[in-house]
Amino acid sequence: MSDEKKTIKLEITRFDPDIDEVPKTEEYEVPTEPGWKVLDAVNYVKDNLDPSLSHRWSCRMAVCGSCGMMVNGEPKLTCKTSLDEYGDAIKVEPLANFPVVRDLVVEIDGFMDKFKSVKPWIIRAKERAEDMENLNERGTYSQSPDELSAFKQFSMCINCLLCYSACPVVANEPEFIGPAAIALGHRYNTDSRDEGAAERNDVFRGEGTVFSCSFANECSEVCPKNVDPASAVNQAKLGAVVDWAKGLILPRGGA
Amino acid sequence: MVQVSRHDIVIVGGGGAGLRAAIAAAEANPKASIALVSKVYPMRSHTVSAEGGAAAVARDDDNFELHGFDTVKGSDFLGDQNVIEYFVEQAPKELALLENWGCPWSRNEDGTVSTRAFGGMTIKRTWFATDKVGFHMLHSLFQQSMRYENIVRYDEFFVTKLLTEDGACKGVAALEIRTGDYHAILGRAVILATGGAGKVFPFTTNGAIKTGDGMALAYREGVGLKDMEFVQYHPTGLPGTGILITEASRGEGGYLRNKDGDRFLVDYDYGVGKKAELGPRDMISRAIIQEFEAGRGIDDEHGLHAALDLTHLGEAHIMAKLPFVRELARTYVGVDPVHEHIPIRPVVHYMMGGVDTNIRAETDMPGLYAAGEVACGSINGANRLGSNSLTECLVFGNSAGVHSLDYASGADEGNEASLRGQAEEEAARVDSLRGSKRGDEKIADLRVEMNRVMEEGCGVYREQETMKIAEKEMHEIRKRASCLHLQDSSKVFNTELVAALELMNMVEVAETLAVSAAHRKESRGAHTCRDFPHRDDQTYLYHTLAYRTDDGPRLDRKEVALGHWEPQERKY
Numbered sequence: 006m007s008d009e010k011k012t013i014k015l016e017i018t019r020f021d022p023d024i025d026e027v028p029k030t031e032e033y034e035v036p037t038e039p040g041w042k043v044l045d046a047v048n049y050v051k052d053n054l055d056p057s058l059s060h061r062w063s064c065r066m067a068v069c070g071s072c073g074m075m076v077n078g079e080p081k082l083t084c085k086t087s088l089d090e091y092g093d094a095i096k097v098e099p100l101a102n103f104p105v106v107r108d109l110v111v112e113i114d115g116f117m118d119k120f121k122s123v124k125p126w127i128i129r130a131k132e133r134a135e136d137m138e139n140l141n142e143r144g145t146y147s148q149s150p151d152e153l154s155a156f157k158q159f160s161m162c163i164n165c166l167l168c169y170s171a172c173p174v175v176a177n178e179p180e181f182i183g184p185a186a187i188a189l190g191h192r193y194n195t196d197s198r199d200e201g202a203a204e205r206n207d208v209f210r211g212e213g214t215v216f217s218c219s220f221a222n223e224c225s226e227v228c229p230k231n232v233d234p235a236s237a238v239n240q241a242k243l244g245a246v247v248d249w250a251k252g253l254i255l256p257r258g259g260a
Numbered sequence: 261m262v263q264v265s266r267h268d269i270v271i272v273g274g275g276g277a278g279l280r281a282a283i284a285a286a287e288a289n290p291k292a293s294i295a296l297v298s299k300v301y302p303m304r305s306h307t308v309s310a311e312g313g314a315a316a317v318a319r320d321d322d323n324f325e326l327h328g329f330d331t332v333k334g335s336d337f338l339g340d341q342n343v344i345e346y347f348v349e350q351a352p353k354e355l356a357l358l359e360n361w362g363c364p365w366s367r368n369e370d371g372t373v374s375t376r377a378f379g380g381m382t383i384k385r386t387w388f389a390t391d392k393v394g395f396h397m398l399h400s401l402f403q404q405s406m407r408y409e410n411i412v413r414y415d416e417f418f419v420t421k422l423l424t425e426d427g428a429c430k431g432v433a434a435l436e437i438r439t440g441d442y443h444a445i446l447g448r449a450v451i452l453a454t455g456g457a458g459k460v461f462p463f464t465t466n467g468a469i470k471t472g473d474g475m476a477l478a479y480r481e482g483v484g485l486k487d488m489e490f491v492q493y494h495p496t497g498l499p500g501t502g503i504l505i506t507e508a509s510r511g512e513g514g515y516l517r518n519k520d521g522d523r524f525l526v527d528y529d530y531g532v533g534k535k536a537e538l539g540p541r542d543m544i545s546r547a548i549i550q551e552f553e554a555g556r557g558i559d560d561e562h563g564l565h566a567a568l569d570l571t572h573l574g575e576a577h578i579m580a581k582l583p584f585v586r587e588l589a590r591t592y593v594g595v596d597p598v599h600e601h602i603p604i605r606p607v608v609h610y611m612m613g614g615v616d617t618n619i620r621a622e623t624d625m626p627g628l629y630a631a632g633e634v635a636c637g638s639i640n641g642a643n644r645l646g647s648n649s650l651t652e653c654l655v656f657g658n659s660a661g662v663h664s665l666d667y668a669s670g671a672d673e674g675n676e677a678s679l680r681g682q683a684e685e686e687a688a689r690v691d692s693l694r695g696s697k698r699g700d701e702k703i704a705d706l707r708v709e710m711n712r713v714m715e716e717g718c719g720v721y722r723e724q725e726t727m728k729i730a731e732k733e734m735h736e737i738r739k740r741a742s743c744l745h746l747q748d749s750s751k752v753f754n755t756e757l758v759a760a761l762e763l764m765n766m767v768e769v770a771e772t773l774a775v776s777a778a779h780r781k782e783s784r785g786a787h788t789c790r791d792f793p794h795r796d797d798q799t800y801l802y803h804t805l806a807y808r809t810d811d812g813p814r815l816d817r818k819e820v821a822l823g824h825w826e827p828q829e830r831k832y
Binding site for chain 2: 039065140149193
């Protein structure tokens with residue numbers, strides 16, 4: 006960590022749909038402190054230079070997922086990205102591949118729909134009340150550490166959406182379910198407690214199909230939490246194919 | 261023009277308590293319409309930042325009596341014992357339900373859920389999902405909530421007023437942040453689940469969104485704020501940012517050391533006795549400050565701090581149980597805890613106080629409920645035990661969901677024209693604030709001043725004189741907060757307007773905190789007065805209540821519900 010205080014030139018994309026026809030760039034001189042992240046510099050602008058700047062942030066510890074932005078052209082979680090990674094000039098823009106609401110705030114309605122479409126919850130064949138024989142005396146399902154580790158990585162997604170910004174398929178096919186949502190669906194498909202893989206595989210084969218993925222691997226490269234959505238997408242493709250093939254042999258629900 | 265929508269119940273806040281309440285109500289009556297209104301997308305809620313775990317009896321060597329007494333003792337006997345009994349009894353099934361809904365709890369080899377040691381808990385009863393428990397709880401709840409078509413979300417809607425009729429709560433007025441439009445979201449009952457108010461302090465583990473909104477909403481409508489003087493300082497925050505380093509670090513065997521390398525909690529008598537690093541948070545935070553005052557703090561580029569030593573745990577154990585701690589230490593202080601000590605210092609973490617509620621999560625206002633950190637039930641009394649708060653969100657979120665729905669089924673829906681009128685007035689008030697110059701006060705500057713006043717007056721150690729100064733200064737700052745100069749007149753995603761409204765909430769909450777603190781001339785739990793170093797049960801074994809007046813909070817008191825656990829000296 007650098008202990009250097011330096012002044013940087015921060016370029017920020019500004020856009021207010023009430024006033025602007027197209028986005029513009031504003032430039033700010035920001036005196037920085039040692040250890041600052043990109044978010045600290047953006048917050049400095051908001052607090053001291055221009056209170057009309059709009060951006061989202063909260064936890065500043067890389068877990069709430071609010072503060073994703075393009076930093077010098079790459080999607081970054083700004084509270085986790087050190088200023089030391091850059092020189093004296095930094096350009097901050099809203100996340101790519103999303104409609105811009107204002108300044109650095111993007112609209113994520115489409116993502117929220119995709120998120121829900123993969124049925125991100127435990128699906129059991131029986132309602133809980135009829136499933137008691139599978140619960141232990143403490144009321145929990147049994148799950149071994151190995152069964153847990155089969156899906157744990159894919160449960161670490163903070164929905165920061167950097168992967169959608171990086172994904173070349175999302176850029177061209179907005180209906181593509183996309184890395185985070187597929188990883189989430191796959192997370193439940195690989196959870197030993199879940200019995201809903203067939204339903205999710207139908208979703209994976211449907212509109213915005215997982216097969217659109219072109220193996221670019223950009224999603225995993227930008228993921229700040231090492232979820233490795235690319236690997237989830239690849240595994241999900243396989244699952245969706247196997248499930249479909251089984252459907253040819255066995256009647257629906259026979260598996 | 262205000263847009264009106266109608267639901268059976270309206271929940272304000274989409275974190276652990278709000279989501280649990282929504283699911284409880286949605287399950288209790290699949291036909292009921294439940295509005296979930298949050299100023300952020302639910303997965304951004306601050307529950308996400310909780311790390312160490314959630315407490316509930318889970319082992320054969322544990323029982324409700326033990327969890328109950330640990331909690332009562334931790335509260336320095338200010339917790340309500342009937343509420344604590346209910347809490348510990350409900351806790352296991354709530355955590356099991358979360359398991360059924362997919363929470364990736366860490367497991368034992370036999371497939372059961374693991375538990376870990378935590379401060380002030382005499383038995384290992386803290387359930388955990390490595391060290392990202394709040395994150396996994398929040399995401400499990402949010403994802404589960406999507407199953408229920410009768411939960412209607414209002415994401416990024418900022419509630420600025422409770423709508424009332426004949427003294428009963430009938431809905432909320434909310435600013436749609438994206439458009440600047442106003443909404444009257446009506447319901448026959450309302451649940452506040454907005455969390456705490458750590459941002460009234462400068463150095464806090466809390467995220468930017470923790471601005472005491474729900475406390476201020478209730479307070480403005482005449483509902484009491486209870487026990488506001490009790491602020492939890494977590495012993496281990498990263499210097500500079502205040503980022504939380506979980507108590508699980510010590511639960512897993514970490515040590516606290518001073519500049520001489522001593523495990524001072526063991527070597528000196530700080531009242532935690534054999535518990536040492538597993539003592540309760542209030543005591544350990546005080547011990548660290550005393551080390552600083554004795555000249556045994558470490559002072560370097562991180563400022564004055566103590567050291568959290570995990571090096572003896574080994575990389576494998578750290579990666580298995582505390583991987584997020586390692587990530588945070590590396591990212592935010594450039595330290596790898598496998599090889600080096602983590603610099604830490606006490607940091608504002610949690611408000612024991614909040615909206616006055618009872619065992620059913622009801623407030624004094626008919627139709628208004630509160631659950632989670634915004635509420636004061638009170639299970640936490642003068643000091644909360646680590647890992648009780650996530651469970652609290654679930655137990656009382658569920659309670660609020662079920663009881664409010666029950667109430668709503670017998671309550672009338674109110675006069676729509678009148679409620680709409682209230683929302684229109686509120687919309688006009690907020691509209692007139694947007695981009696307006698009421699004076700020369702700047703949001704950021706006033707926030708910094710409030711933060712300074714609160715830290716100087718209401719820190720780990722407090723004194724009458726400095727609390728009185730804080731009381732006086734907060735009174736002034738509250739008045740000044742109505743003289744803001746706002747420069748952003750856009751209707752679209754106007755975060756300056758939201759920040760102004762949040763500041764107005766914080767100054768109300770901060771003033772109740774300072775006034776409540778100055779009045780309590782004893783030391784109990786997290787409220788430690790140098791000039792009154794002992795607990796005084798004769799005079800102060802009661803809950804403080806603060807009611808709003810324009811001249812500042814009016815204080816009242818409420819009896820503590822004692823039970824079979826007699827108040828005794830709190831020693832570990």
